[in-house]
Amino acid sequence: MNLKTKYYNPDIETMERGELDALVEERIKYTVNYAAENSLFYKKWFLEHNIKPSDIQSHEDLLELPIISGKTIRENQPPETVDFGFRAVDWKDVFTIHETSGTSGTPKSFFLTWEDWERYAEKYARSFVSQGFGPGDRVIVCASYGMNVGANTMTLAARNIGMTIIPIGKCNFPPRVMTSYKPTSIVGSVFKLISLAKRMKVQGMDPTESSIERLIVGGESFPDESRNYVAEVWGCDVFNTYGSTEGTMCGECSHLKGLHVPEDLVHMDVYDPRMDGFVKDGECGRIVLTTLLPVGAKCGNVLLNYDTEDTTVVMDREKCSCGRTHMRVLNPQREAETFWIFETPFNRVDIEKGVFQRENMEYLTGEYEAFLYGGEDEGEVTLRVSLECEDAQNCNRQVIEANFLGSFLKYKRALEDAYIQGSLDIIFNYVGPGQLEFYHIKGRPKRIVDRR
Ligand SMILES: [Zn+2]
Known part of the structure; x- marks a missing residue:
């Protein structure tokens, strides 16, 4: 050649x-x-x-x-x-x-x-x-x-x-x-x-x-x-x-x-x-x-x-x-897109990986956004993941959530423990096309918003 x-x-x-x-x-x-x-x-x-x-x-x-x-x-x-x-x-x-x-x-x-x-x-x-x-x-x-x-x-x-x-x-x-x-x-x-x-x-x-x-x-x-x-x-x-x-x-x-x-x-x-x-x-x-x-x-x-x-x-x-x-x-990953909960770092890419699990893509468009909230008590954290679906009424939520959690918590022992014990709450929110919050905000979508 x-x-x-x-x-x-x-x-x-x-x-x-x-x-x-x-x-x-x-x-x-x-x-x-x-x-x-x-x-x-x-x-x-x-x-x-x-x-x-x-x-x-x-x-x-x-x-x-x-x-x-x-x-x-x-x-x-x-x-x-x-x-x-x-x-x-x-x-x-x-x-x-x-x-x-x-x-x-x-x-x-x-x-x-x-x-x-x-x-x-x-x-x-x-x-x-x-x-x-x-x-x-x-x-x-x-x-x-x-x-x-x-x-x-x-x-x-x-x-x-x-x-x-x-x-x-x-x-x-x-x-x-x-x-x-x-x-x-x-x-x-x-x-x-x-x-x-x-x-x-x-x-x-x-x-x-x-x-x-x-x-x-x-x-x-x-x-x-x-x-x-x-x-x-x-x-x-x-x-x-x-x-x-x-x-x-x-x-x-x-x-x-x-x-x-x-x-x-x-x-x-x-x-x-x-x-x-x-x-x-x-x-x-x-x-x-x-x-x-x-x-x-x-x-x-x-x-x-x-x-x-x-x-x-x-x-x-x-x-x-x-x-x-x-x-x-x-x-390379952006440090600005890395967040810490329970002394464990996770990056936007980790969330995206959970979303794009192949089976999930039968229902999801791939567009997502996530929010972190502090809980009522000290040491409680909520991660809310919003997922855009082709049809929010007909998507297999059980499958999506199991795939997401399996991927997101893998290799993150401290987060998995916190999730099992209830100090980390991960909740899912399903929306139809065009309904994620970032669509209303100009500029590059902010995929993870820390509201703690
Ligand atoms: Zn090469």
């Missing part, structure tokens, strides 16, 4: 581990030095802490540098400060400016040079090629073309590999788009892809008979159960990507053994919950990113040890069966 059709950048993507690690160290050294020379924040930090940038030689040495967060970025940009502390090029070299809104406060500003765009696009191009995309593919991008970089980066990546992009920017497009342009793929969310399939069926179109060859789900984490359901509804493979404006763009290859991290372009460390050291591979921890620049390159924004507030597990650094050597991680 022609290497060019199997890999986007064969030399880098299949680089032997020792060589790859050496390349990463070289880029860590260069990038740390670049940060100290070009970003106000790091210039000041190295001076104040009396550390020489050249002391940072390796991946372990990054532990000497501060961990920064979205809060640090906001504290080092207007209106808090006069200039942007993490901007690392002259204004004349800034090609685009972006903002990402977190859960609180002013949006964080990001600056990209054209070179940054090219590197970002390369990450997506590698991921697309690893999923079997190539010239002749026609891809509908449902992700929005706004201040975020995802949709634009995919579009640029498409130019590099000869694909056609249909930049709709949202998922509620008319099904005629499917018959008119015969797209081979769609980039969207689990729920948008399910609802599109439903709208097609209403118009007499069968999604499994459509021109779609594979789908890409990005932007949020999901359990295998919901991926499998989307794959079944569409009759094709569904791949996961994880990306952010800060520069991570990881994607599953067609072997579906975790998401490949483009190690030469972004450095990903996984920290323990106290944030004072790395966890071992195979253990869950916080994703901390460091920009990696090729020697001699510039970048608009430089971040060393940036806490993404997402969690993951490094699955493997050995060569994947696809031939790529770059490490693979589990689908």
